[in-house]
Amino acid sequence: MNNIFVYIEMEGGKVAxxxxxxxxxxxxxxxxxxxxxxAVVLGHKLADIATELAKYGADTVWTADDELFVPFRTxxxxxxxxxxxxxxKPQIALFGATPVxxxxxxxxxxxxxxxxxxxxxxxxxxxxxxxxxxxxxxxxLYQIRPAFGGNIIATIxxxxxxxxxxxxxxxxxxxxYAAKPGAGEVKPIDWKxxxxxxxLVVKIIDRQIEERKIDIKGASILVAGGYGMGSKENFKLVHxxxxxxxxxxxxxxxxVDAGFTEHxxxxxxxGVTVRPKLYIACGISGQIQHTAGMDQSSxxxxxxxxxxxxxxxIADYAILGDVNEIIPKMIKYYKQNSK
Amino acid sequence: xxxQVPDTRNVGKDAMTPEGTVNRAALPAIFNPEDLNALEAAxxxxxxxxxxxxxxxxxxxxxxxxxxxxxxxxxADGGYLLSGREFAGSDTLATSYALSCALKKIxxxxxxxGRQAIDGDTAQVGPQVAEKLGLPQVTYAEEIVEVKxxxxxxxxxxxxxxxVVECPIPAVxxxxxxxxxxxxxxxxxxxxxKFALAGSEIAAAPESPAAQRAAxxxxxxxxxxxxxxxxxxxxxxxLTGSPTKVKKIENVVFAAKEAKKFTAADEDINSLMVELIxxxxxx
Numbered sequence: 001m002n003n004i005f006v007y008i009e010m011e012g013g014k015v016a017x018x019x020x021x022x023x024x025x026x027x028x029x030x031x032x033x034x035x036x037x038x039a040v041v042l043g044h045k046l047a048d049i050a051t052e053l054a055k056y057g058a059d060t061v062w063t064a065d066d067e068l069f070v071p072f073r074t075x076x077x078x079x080x081x082x083x084x085x086x087x088x089k090p091q092i093a094l095f096g097a098t099p100v101x102x103x104x105x106x107x108x109x110x111x112x113x114x115x116x117x118x119x120x121x122x123x124x125x126x127x128x129x130x131x132x133x134x135x136x137x138x139x140x141l142y143q144i145r146p147a148f149g150g151n152i153i154a155t156i157x158x159x160x161x162x163x164x165x166x167x168x169x170x171x172x173x174x175x176x177y178a179a180k181p182g183a184g185e186v187k188p189i190d191w192k193x194x195x196x197x198x199x200l201v202v203k204i205i206d207r208q209i210e211e212r213k214i215d216i217k218g219a220s221i222l223v224a225g226g227y228g229m230g231s232k233e234n235f236k237l238v239h240x241x242x243x244x245x246x247x248x249x250x251x252x253x254x255x256v257d258a259g260f261t262e263h264x265x266x267x268x269x270x271g272v273t274v275r276p277k278l279y280i281a282c283g284i285s286g287q288i289q290h291t292a293g294m295d296q297s298s299x300x301x302x303x304x305x306x307x308x309x310x311x312x313x314i315a316d317y318a319i320l321g322d323v324n325e326i327i328p329k330m331i332k333y334y335k336q337n338s339k
Numbered sequence: 340x341x342x343q344v345p346d347t348r349n350v351g352k353d354a355m356t357p358e359g360t361v362n363r364a365a366l367p368a369i370f371n372p373e374d375l376n377a378l379e380a381a382x383x384x385x386x387x388x389x390x391x392x393x394x395x396x397x398x399x400x401x402x403x404x405x406x407x408x409x410x411x412x413x414x415a416d417g418g419y420l421l422s423g424r425e426f427a428g429s430d431t432l433a434t435s436y437a438l439s440c441a442l443k444k445i446x447x448x449x450x451x452x453g454r455q456a457i458d459g460d461t462a463q464v465g466p467q468v469a470e471k472l473g474l475p476q477v478t479y480a481e482e483i484v485e486v487k488x489x490x491x492x493x494x495x496x497x498x499x500x501x502x503v504v505e506c507p508i509p510a511v512x513x514x515x516x517x518x519x520x521x522x523x524x525x526x527x528x529x530x531x532x533k534f535a536l537a538g539s540e541i542a543a544a545p546e547s548p549a550a551q552r553a554a555x556x557x558x559x560x561x562x563x564x565x566x567x568x569x570x571x572x573x574x575x576x577x578l579t580g581s582p583t584k585v586k587k588i589e590n591v592v593f594a595a596k597e598a599k600k601f602t603a604a605d606e607d608i609n610s611l612m613v614e615l616i617x618x619x620x621x622x
Contacts, residue, residue, distance in 0.1 A: 071502070074466075074475070074476055074478075075475060078470070098498065099478075099479060099497050099498050102462045102463075102478075103466060103476075103478045103479075104466065106431070106461075106462070106463035106464075106465075106466035106467045106470075107466045107467065107469065107470040107476070109432065109463075109467065110432060110435060110466065110467035110468075110470035110471055111470050113432065113575075113582065114582055115430060115432055115581070115582025115583040116431070116432070116461075116463060116583070117583055118459075118460065118461035118462065118463060119460060119461070128586060130584075142586070143583075147458075147459065147588075148345075148347060148458060152588050152589060152590055153588070153589045154585055154587070154588050154589075155585070155586040155587040155588075155589075156583050156584065156585060156586065157583070157584055157586045158582050158583050158584070159584060160582065161582035201475055201506070201507050202475050202477070202504055202505070202506045202507075203504060203505045204502060204503070204504050205492065205503045205504060205505055206501075206502070206503040207500070207501075207502045207503075208500045208501050208502075209497065209499055209500035210499050210500050221621075245621060257516070264499075269460070270460055277620065278615075278620050278621070299620055301611075302598070312598050313598075315598040316598060316599065317598060317599050317600075317601060317611060318598035318599070318600050318601065319600075319601040319602070319603065319607070319608070319611070320600065320601070320602055320603070321602055321603030322603060325603050326603050326608065329603070329605060329608040330608055330611075330612060333605075333608050333609045333611075333612040333613075334612045334616075334621065336609075336612075337609070337612050337613050337616050338616055338621070
C-alpha cells in the first residue's frame with residue numbers, strides 16, 4: 001500500500017512525453033521505497049495503453065475510459081483524482097507541469113489539504129528531522145525547485161500530509177524504458193461514484209489546437225536569443241545564425257516577454273529544457289531560471305557585452321561584445337571556413 | 340486577487356552580492372504583472388455590466404496597500420488588505436485558505452487573478468481558492484467573449500491553441516499575460532485616490548492631515564482585515580496551515596569555470612569558428 005501515483009496526460013490520443021518522464025522517475029522512487037508504481041489515466045479509447053505504460057515501469061494502470069474525459073475539463077478530472085487518491089491512499093502523486101497539470105493538480109491538493117510543489121527540477125527520497133519538534137521522518141519526498149526568480153534552490157518536504165504532490169515540467173526528467181517492465185495490470189476506476197452533475201457545469205464551446213510545429217528539444221544545435229538582442233528586428237540575426245549552422249532557435253523568457261519571439265521557443269524553468277550538443281546564448285545574461293533549462297548542453301558559447309554576466313560562468317567559450325556585430329561575423333567566418 | 344511581488348525579472352548586477360547570491364533589498368516591490376492583466380479583465384467586465392464594481396483583494400504586509408492604490412488609480416473602486424502575523428509563512432495552500440475566508444465575506448460574482456506570480460511561478464493559488472470556495476474555474480483566460488446573465492463565455496490560451504468555454508458564475512478566472520494589458524493610471528483618479536489609506540496606515544499617524552482626510556471620506560478607506568476578521572480556522576493559517584515545509588534553501592552561486600574568452604575582433608571570431616569546425620562541433 002501507499003504506492004506512487006503518476007497522472008498520465010493524454011495529448012490527442014497519445015501519452016504526453018512528460019508523463020513517460022514521470023513514470024521513469026516514479027519507477028526509480030518506487031524501487032527505492034519498495035512500493036508499486038501506479039499510472040492513472042483519464043481519457044477515451046484507452047484499450048492498449050497499459051502495454052506502453054508497463055514498458056516504463058508501471059505496475060498498475062488505473063483507467064477511467066469515457067468520452068466525458070476528452071477534452072480535459074477541470075472539475076471531472078479533479079473529482080476522479082480526489083476520489084481515487086482517497087480510496088488508494090498513495091504516498092506520492094506526480095503530475096506534469098503542463099497547462100492541464102497546473103490547472104487541476106492545485107485543486108486536488110486544495111481538496112485533500114495535501115500541499116503541492118510546482119515545477120520541481122529534482123525529486124529524491126530522504127529523511128527529515130523537524131527543526132522545532134525534533135520529530136524524525138523517514139523516506140520523505142524531497143521536492144527540489146528553483147525559487148525566488150531562480151536565485152535560490154529550495155528543498156521542500158511534506159512531513160504530515162499525504163499524498164506528497166509535485167509537478168515537473170516536460171523535458172526536465174529523462175524518459176527511459178524500465179530495466180524490468182512493470183506488470184501493467186489494468187484496474188478500471190469506478191469513476192461514476194466520484195463525478196457529480198455539478199462537475200459538468202463548464203461547457204467547452206470551441207477548441208482550436210495546432211500541431212506542435214516548433215521543436216527545440218530535439219535540436220542538436222540551439223541558437224538562443226535573449227533580451228540583449230535589443231529588438232524583434234535584431235532577433236532575426238538569431239534565426240540567420242541558426243539557419244546557417246543547421247540549428248533551431250531558442251529564447252530566454254525576457255526575449256519572449258518582450259515579444260521578440262514565440263513562447264514555444266522559450267528555454268528554462270518556465271519553458272523547455274534542452275540538452276543540445278551546442279548551445280549559443282546570444283544576449284542572454286543567464287539567470288538560473290534560464291540556465292536550469294540548458295546547463296546540460298554539451299557545449300555552451302555565450303555572446304554578451306557584460307563580462308560579469310552569469311552565463312559566462314557556465315560557458316565553454318565567452319565572446320565579449322555586441323551581439324549584433326558578432327553574429328554576422330560568425331556567419332561570415334563559418335561560411336568561409338566550412339568550405 | 341492580486342499580489343505585491345519582488346521584481347525578480349529585473350535582477351540586475353546590484354541585486355547580486357559578490358558571493359553570487361541575491362540581495363533582496365535591491366529588488367523593488369511591484370504589482371505582479373499578470374495580476375495587472377487580471378485587473379484589466381475585471382475593469383472591462385465592469386465597463387460592460389452597469390452597476391458592477393471592482394475591488395482588489397491582497398494578502399501581505401502594510402506596504403501591499405500600494406498595489407490597491409495603484410489599482411484604484413487605474414479604475415478599481417476599492418480594496419481589501421488581508422494582513423497580520425497569523426498569515427506569515429503561508430505556503431500556497433494556507434494563502435488560498437486565507438484568501439477564500441476573505442472572499443466568503445466579500446462574496447463577489449467573479450474572482451479574477453493573474454495566472455501566476457513571478458516570485459513563485461506556481462500558478463496554484465487561483466485553482467486552490469476556487470476549490471476552497473467550491474466554484475468552477477477558468478484558467479489561462481485571454482478574453483471574455485460574451486457576458487450572459489448567469490455565465491461568462493471565455494477564450495482560454497492553451498499551449499498549442501485556444502479553447503472557448505462557457506462557465507457559470509460565480510467563478511474564479513485566472514488571466515494570462517497574453518490577455519489585454521492593463522490600462523494606465525488615470526491622472527484624475529490619481530488625484531482623487533492618492534490619499535487612500537489602509538486602517539493600519541491611518542492608525543500609524545492618526546493626527547496627520549492625510550490620515551484625517553482618509554478617516555473622513557469612506558472612498559479613501561482601504562479595508563484592512565486581520566485574521567480574526569475573516570473567521571478562519573487558525574489551524575489552517577500561516578506556517579501551521581502549510582503542508583509543505585522548506586527543508587533547505589541554497590543560494591545559487593554560479594560555479595566558477597573558466598570560459599575561453601574571445602572578443603568581437605575578426606581574427607578572434609575566425610579562430611573560434613576554425614576551432615569549432617575542427618572539433619566537429621559545427622558540421
